[in-house]
Amino acid sequence: MRSAVSVATLLLLAVAAAAVEPAVWPRYNGPNGDGWSPATGLNKDWTAKAPAELWRLALGDKGYAGASCDGTAVYIIDHDGEQDIVRAIDLAKGNELWRFAYKDTSKENYGFARATPALDNGKVFTLGRLGQLHCLDAKSGTKVWSVDIAATFKGKLPNWQYAASPIIVGKTVVVSPGGDNAAFVALDVATGKTVWTGGGSDKAAYATPVVKGKQLIGMAAAGLVVMEAATGKTVLTYPWKTAHDVNSSTPLITDAGIFITSGYGTGCTMVRPEGTSAKEVWKNKAIQSHMSSPLLHDGAIYCTSDPGSLVCLDARTGKENWRQKGFGKGGLMAVDGCLIATDDKSGETALVALDPKAYRELGRVKPFNGGGDFWTQPVVAAGRLILRSKAELVCLDLR
Numbered sequence: 521m522r523s524a525v526s527v528a529t530l531l532l533l534a535v536a537a538a539a540v541e542p543a544v545w546p547r548y549n550g551p552n553g554d555g556w557s558p559a560t561g562l563n564k565d566w567t568a569k570a571p572a573e574l575w576r577l578a579l580g581d582k583g584y585a586g587a588s589c590d591g592t593a594v595y596i597i598d599h600d601g602e603q604d605i606v607r608a609i610d611l612a613k614g615n616e617l618w619r620f621a622y623k624d625t626s627k628e629n630y631g632f633a634r635a636t637p638a639l640d641n642g643k644v645f646t647l648g649r650l651g652q653l654h655c656l657d658a659k660s661g662t663k664v665w666s667v668d669i670a671a672t673f674k675g676k677l678p679n680w681q682y683a684a685s686p687i688i689v690g691k692t693v694v695v696s697p698g699g700d701n702a703a704f705v706a707l708d709v710a711t712g713k714t715v716w717t718g719g720g721s722d723k724a725a726y727a728t729p730v731v732k733g734k735q736l737i738g739m740a741a742a743g744l745v746v747m748e749a750a751t752g753k754t755v756l757t758y759p760w761k762t763a764h765d766v767n768s769s770t771p772l773i774t775d776a777g778i779f780i781t782s783g784y785g786t787g788c789t790m791v792r793p794e795g796t797s798a799k800e801v802w803k804n805k806a807i808q809s810h811m812s813s814p815l816l817h818d819g820a821i822y823c824t825s826d827p828g829s830l831v832c833l834d835a836r837t838g839k840e841n842w843r844q845k846g847f848g849k850g851g852l853m854a855v856d857g858c859l860i861a862t863d864d865k866s867g868e869t870a871l872v873a874l875d876p877k878a879y880r881e882l883g884r885v886k887p888f889n890g891g892g893d894f895w896t897q898p899v900v901a902a903g904r905l906i907l908r909s910k911a912e913l914v915c916l917d918l919r
Contacts, residue, residue, distance in 0.1 A: 566883020583631020
């Protein structure tokens, strides 16, 4: 009887643990594409207990590609010599499990790869800066298929090459080649064959699209594009031109409308879909996100912004709630009522309460010594915090 009770108790604890800490970060901007991890029960007082380092790994690409995690391994695109290297890293120990290489002999341009791998049903989907899309087996790194999206769709690469991460939509992987009626395309996850092309013929932007219901919402070089997720048919467009066509921030879906933001002094706006276009609800320059994607919590928008701040806005009115200096272009994400945001100059990473009334810091860590340009989004998975500089990948314990 004692043994049976013990087993039952262990099973209940296992179920509870699974409910408390979902273990995955399967794509850029988290499982739902909104910057949120669904995890709960993590350490939320870094002043009393700073996250301890679990492992550290050298990177060679001098860039900003993000990591994804399936709960047991971390996947990231690195670079060595004249090759991009997709690496699978053991989450618990930090040792390399496998690597897959493909050629990238072009001159370095703010490092090499920029995109975060997408994980789906035992497969890893990666995109290189020149358009090399690969589907790999997650356990072995063996290639399942590959497509050169620049060549296949006659893609018009942006000035700083492809950066929008692949995302999984149903049984397709969606990428942004920027070709003739191929601003966005969907490929079959099993074969790499084209399912649809759409979104117009605008040049590719840098922002990763997001799915809401039956719609795919993305940014092309000239502005917002909303499509049918199943067919790629354009539902509406909204012009949003920036210097150098830098639309890097994922659109944010709110009750007030669709929030978009860009840097180079462009600012931000909330637009409400109306027919085949969209109506401006409000517009200002309180948030000018160069590359980070905004987050939503209880009617407030949070984002790092040029010229060097973390900003909180009221989503309905656009009114600035508060502004905290010292973050700039740093990456950010949200978990369990808190924001994790990185200072782009020092790499210091802060835990901040998601409070629309005031900036409340709950502690910070400095995992890197030097490096600068800490632009990559933090990742939370399986009780760990994964951060990167241009030279290192670091795993910290949030438990």
